[in-house]
Amino acid sequence: MLTGAPDGDTRHVFAGDELLRRWCAAVELGALGCGAAALIALSELTVDARRAGDGPLAALATTTAASLYRQSGRHRDARALDSRGLAFVDAAGAPSRHGVPMWNRAALADTLVNLAADNLGLLRFGVSHRLLERADVVLGRPDDLGEGPWLSEARCRLRLLWVRAEWALYTDNAEHALEVAERAQAQLAARADRGTERHRIKTGLVLAAARAGAGATEQARLDAAALRDQAAEGGLLPLCWAASSLLQGLGDSPDSGPVGSVSSTGMSVNDLHRLLVARGMPFVTSANDR
Template sequence: MGKRTDGYALWGRAVHRGGIGHTAAAFALLDGVDRVGREHGDDVLSSLASSTRASLLRQAGHHRHAATYDGRALLLVGVASPGAPRRRMADEGQWRQAALLDALVGLAADHLGRLRLPHAARLLDRARDHADPDDGGWLAGRRPRLRIEWVSAELAMYGGDAAKAVGHAEAGCRLAELGGTPERHRVKTILIAAAAAATAGDSRHAAELASDVTRRAADAGLTPLQWASLALRNGLDPRDEQVTEELARTRSELISRGVPFDNA
């Protein structure tokens, strides 16, 4: 059991490294996580490793490749029957619940990135069916529900429904404001809100929120979110040379850390 426990701690380290943009290091750690999972027949641990690898690939724009890993993650933990998913998942533990929801939401985001909007919507519906609104814990409760709101907001943006996008962004903000939410998730939620505001035509508010994300992400060392906020600001005002230069610098820094951008 000791080595399996170490595997979950290793997964946490991989998530942290990925969150600050050290992607090559995160991939190496995930190799170790997956190895521990295979050695101990721990499908949940292997599923978490696979979906986390997918998120790092998706972050760099490789949605098709990410879908392969998210699909593997989902197969490893399975999906409960629609009749009573929450009861079954409560019996199987928080880690399995977290792994299942990570895989479902990840797959939804993969399909969204490939403009397969109906597929993304169905996967988000399945994730909502399995999420427990009464779970106030972080790992399998608020964290996956927050991710569902993120991707739901993005789906609404892609579908041109600005009001729905703002609604999901606001729901995400309410979740993120609760105590115990990591800074990375708070900042990502503000970024989603900025994008939703831009979709709704409120460019001024979007720029203010995006600038706040840039500052907070820089302060916390969250380079991927810093880059994403700069990309949004660049889209809002391509004439801002300082943002353009900072965007290029941040992208180069992420590439040096192993982020596999296309044409890197």
């Protein structure tokens, strides 16, 4: 069964940061697969952030909604939302209530990384690479995640590493993808707070995919199965579905676990997909949605 709740980012937010807390709560709804509730919360937050003159937070809310569309395979819709988010952060001008350059930089970096992922899904590899380079410059071309604030710094740098690894996989450079993914996992483990559970699982999934691309299929299968179970235990339905989908791509039956029996989640990849749809995740319904 899917149990628990994610150990979310709210522990990284000061009690007085009400809009930031609402953003973190919406992110956690999405992490649980409650797509409809998350999208409503993010839409309302975008409106309230703009009314408060907080362009960076409006951008973060908008690009988080875009991430839910991208996770559901709707890369064009995600790109449209991310482009809107970029306009919010570019138009912000005045300092955010939460402190610029920190939050302005975080919003800009997230938006650029998201746009890179959108364009990667649309097979626009050159555009994606240029956006990753821009994000790298915004974040100061970091060599590691560092011990700075999680939400506004290390998280952004980790997401950049994810998409860099994915870009390498898409462009047939599995060895580089593996190097980037291994570096991301090592640096996340080295942080005192170790990020959040969902970031640890997502980092592990990127590494498993990179291992599969580099030919280490059995290790990738073992990793993906363990990560699927961790995601199920934490109630992280989208990550559970992603891990199950990776296992299916590695040759497992869509209705079974890695050794031919029903998976420990008690749900097949098709069951997980149906549950996500029921919870309002905006999956593609036609080729036009892509």
